[in-house]
Amino acid sequence: MYYRSPMSQRLFAISVIAFVAAHAAFAGGSSEPVRKSGIVLGTACTVTVYDRVPARTLDEVFQRLDDIEAEMSISYAGTELDTLNAEAGTGFHSVSQDTFTVIDRALEFSKESSGRFDLTIGPLVNLWGIGTDHARLPSQEEIDAAKALVGYEMVSIKRENHEVSLAIPGMVIDLGGIGKGYAADEAAKIIRAAGAERAIINLGGNVLAMGEKAPGTPWRVGVQHPDRSRGAIVGVIEVTNKTVVTSGIYERYFEAGGKRYHHILDPDTGYPVDNGLASVSVVTDSSMDADALSTILFAEGLEKGMAFAEARDNVEAIFIDREDHIYLSSGLQDNFELTDSEFEVTSLP
Amino acid sequence: MKPLDIGAITLSLAVTLAFTVRLFSASTGTPEVEIQASGTTYLYAMDRDQELDFEGPIGITHVSINNGKVRVVSSPCRDKICVNAGWLNAYPDWTACLPNRLILRVVAGEPEQGTPDAVSF
Numbered sequence: 001m002y003y004r005s006p007m008s009q010r011l012f013a014i015s016v017i018a019f020v021a022a023h024a025a026f027a028g029g030s031s032e033p034v035r036k037s038g039i040v041l042g043t044a045c046t047v048t049v050y051d052r053v054p055a056r057t058l059d060e061v062f063q064r065l066d067d068i069e070a071e072m073s074i075s076y077a078g079t080e081l082d083t084l085n086a087e088a089g090t091g092f093h094s095v096s097q098d099t100f101t102v103i104d105r106a107l108e109f110s111k112e113s114s115g116r117f118d119l120t121i122g123p124l125v126n127l128w129g130i131g132t133d134h135a136r137l138p139s140q141e142e143i144d145a146a147k148a149l150v151g152y153e154m155v156s157i158k159r160e161n162h163e164v165s166l167a168i169p170g171m172v173i174d175l176g177g178i179g180k181g182y183a184a185d186e187a188a189k190i191i192r193a194a195g196a197e198r199a200i201i202n203l204g205g206n207v208l209a210m211g212e213k214a215p216g217t218p219w220r221v222g223v224q225h226p227d228r229s230r231g232a233i234v235g236v237i238e239v240t241n242k243t244v245v246t247s248g249i250y251e252r253y254f255e256a257g258g259k260r261y262h263h264i265l266d267p268d269t270g271y272p273v274d275n276g277l278a279s280v281s282v283v284t285d286s287s288m289d290a291d292a293l294s295t296i297l298f299a300e301g302l303e304k305g306m307a308f309a310e311a312r313d314n315v316e317a318i319f320i321d322r323e324d325h326i327y328l329s330s331g332l333q334d335n336f337e338l339t340d341s342e343f344e345v346t347s348l349p
Numbered sequence: 350m351k352p353l354d355i356g357a358i359t360l361s362l363a364v365t366l367a368f369t370v371r372l373f374s375a376s377t378g379t380p381e382v383e384i385q386a387s388g389t390t391y392l393y394a395m396d397r398d399q400e401l402d403f404e405g406p407i408g409i410t411h412v413s414i415n416n417g418k419v420r421v422v423s424s425p426c427r428d429k430i431c432v433n434a435g436w437l438n439a440y441p442d443w444t445a446c447l448p449n450r451l452i453l454r455v456v457a458g459e460p461e462q463g464t465p466d467a468v469s470f
Contacts, residue, residue: 035456037443037452044443206469207467221466224469224470229430231444231468248470
């Protein structure tokens with residue numbers, strides 16, 4: 001029988017402790033993140049998970065994004081929303097839980113913003129074609145005709161049956177200003193269900209930062225420079241379990257007659273919103289809400305938009321104007337690191 | 350000291366060293382560029398200069414890896430967002446040509462000090 005000396009017992013214990021400690025260090029958060037990218041929802045999407053998850057989790061996330069695109073896109077024919085729009089003027093039609101959820105929320109935001117955000121903006125979006133190969137400056141007659149088809153008041157819903165009605169033929173619901181946010185929230189649900197708490201979901205610049213980067217360390221999210229190439233930033237905020245969504249004039253636009261026309265359209269005038277702002281970023285909990293709110297705050301303009309944000313619980317905002325001024329809502333005053341000295345953080349005039 | 354003691358010490362040191370090396374290498378690996386095109390994902394080391402062509406739905410996107418940096422040199426798209434991104438050299442730098450269905454991403458390498466985890470645009 002082998003006799004283990006006190007010395008060897010101690011050494012054996014040390015070796016076990018060293019092994020367990022090294023394994024804990026490896027498994028306890030220092031492993032490399034898993035990442036998947038793809039072109040979905042009309043944009044480049046990347047999902048990075050910093051905790052261990054089953055290998056299939058990222059595939060499930062991208063399948064979910066594909067499914068949401070197939071339901072809510074109007075960039076191509078045959079989606080559920082495209083079919084609903086084609087049935088405009090013919091009464092109520094049933095849609096999926098996903099599509100109904102987003103239409104319902106978009107309708108609420110349309111009402112709350114008195115139409116600054118309008119889910120029926122589709123005819124104007126299609127007319128201008130900004131971001132497509134057929135972008136052009138329409139005539140005033142064309143704009144007036146399209147405007148006649150825009151109006152959230154002409155949308156009716158029946159929650160019990162997930163039914164939606166568009167009052168007149170030619171109306172077009174466009175969920176482009178809210179759908180990506182919903183998709184990010186749904187992606188987070190899948191990642192959380194897989195047991196992970198730390199992830200960055202980036203759907204074409206709509207960022208959802210799940211959990212915190214490390215215990216006591218928040219995520220650092222940059223805010224895009226309005227005039228530089230994508231990825232160049234003006235500043236950074238630190239967030240834990242928040243989403244950051246930006247609407248800017250630089251993202252999709254075309255130029256005609258020496259003038260730039262961007263993609264955030266004013267339902268009242270039928271033209272791109274022209275109020276001196278370059279971008280608005282919204283920081284909040286729900287990415288769907290942030291998506292819609294960034295459009296609303298941009299369209300409202302600096303003073304009304306800031307008041308709109310301040311009146312809501314748990315909503316913060318960063319406004320950047322075209323003269324390189326940055327305006328922060330009250331909750332971000334101590335949480336914005338300016339990284340570009342050409343810009344100035346300032347107070348409302 | 351008995352042979353088993355020496356074995357325990359050796360095992361302990363070897364395991365600790367192995368994990369230390371792995372942890373260290375995970376955070377400072379050589380930069381690589383991951384390129385997704387036409388449904389396939391390609392991985393290239395960025396320490397070797399290369400000129401690469403990728404065929405997409407609207408034509409050829411030309412990518413250059415030079416001196417530890419990577420960029421889209423040309424692509425048959427309208428807005429040239431991918432080309433205008435310029436040289437990329439460290440995680441999490443990336444660009445994409447949506448019309449030609451190409452995503453280019455630096456997937457390893459030490460980010461510059463203060464680099465954010467994501468950019469909202």
